Amino acid sequence: MSKEKQPLTDTLHIPEPEDELTHPMKDYLRSERLPHIWCSTCGIGTVITAFITGLEKSKLEKEKVAVVSGIGCSGRAAGYIRLDSFHTTHGRAIPFATGLALGNPELKVAIISGDGDLTAIGGNHFIHAARRNMNLTIICINNFNYAMTGGQAGPTTPLKANASTAPYGCYEYPFSLPFLAESSGAVFVARWTSLHVRRLAKSISEALLKPGFSFIEVISPCPTLYARRNRLGTGLDLMKFYHDNAVIKHGADTSQVDIKYQESIIVGKFVDKDKPTFFESRNNFLKDRLGNHFIPYKGPEKI
């Protein structure tokens, strides 16, 4: 070997551990696609781990769970989870998932997507799926901006926060997603951050087992755009911020949980109530109206 071609330092030799094949979540991950696209210290990956942990905890059969995502950094989630998973168009995760749930009522359909995808372009679908109490579990990764397209302000960007389309700070009022979800009809509403991994996983398993529309908001660091534009440091700095500023208040009134720029974040399980789901309402109502003429649809194989 000529002198120029020799490695500069011994750090260029990297041992290949066979450990990859023994990762405890390997059955739920599309390992061949890793490492994923998310930036260093981005919180989205941690939410995926919490989802997989929650799913394992729920003991649902893998074959009876599907994951749907829209478009965005968060929307890449479906591509890394080894379940029946769909990466739909921007804003359309909920209608796609509604179709899946209607077509196969036995399927548990979970949606993992971003704040912009679910509540800006997809906002109308969101309120109507909640209104119908459709059997869906929605995990909204809220990084306070449209990250994938360059950090534009969106419906969750807090007042005063800087975004690429709000260079002097955002002057629009943001949505408070738990309030939006509850007032639209959700029966399960929780909020956590990427730091609260165990509590988040527990909420996810509860939400997956809850009949009807369940909603979990996860506040998650976007170091590359939101944090950089606002000079908040890395994702680790934001994790430390969550550690110091998240206040757990189970059962909190969702009208009181607004997020203000860099102020305390109220987290916890806010709503857990029982209400007939879309399927129950439909079947009971039509049974009542049509009597024996009504044959409830039970799924593709059971017609």
Added chain:
Amino acid sequence: MTYWRVPLDLNEIKIPHGEPRIIIKRCKGCGFCVEYCPRDVLEMSTEFNRKGYHYPEVILEDACVNCNLCEMICPEFAIFCIETKSKHPESDEVLRRKDKS
């Protein structure tokens, strides 16, 4: 931890032991695992992986209690922990002494 009285079952309590495994090539050096390991088992290495990130390494092998927090918090699926028997039978004692100091 200092006890205001010695727990009655102190001798029966088994402290679990674990051994962290790091998938170096997946790591993006975020430092979450190092920051949040309750036992300070990990530290960022001065070495780089293939993508140019520093990755964690184990510095306090006997201290790991297999709590899996590193595995839960890692955004890259790059670290996990397996349960092991204590390599040094006296290490529980070491841990306790470390707690008291």
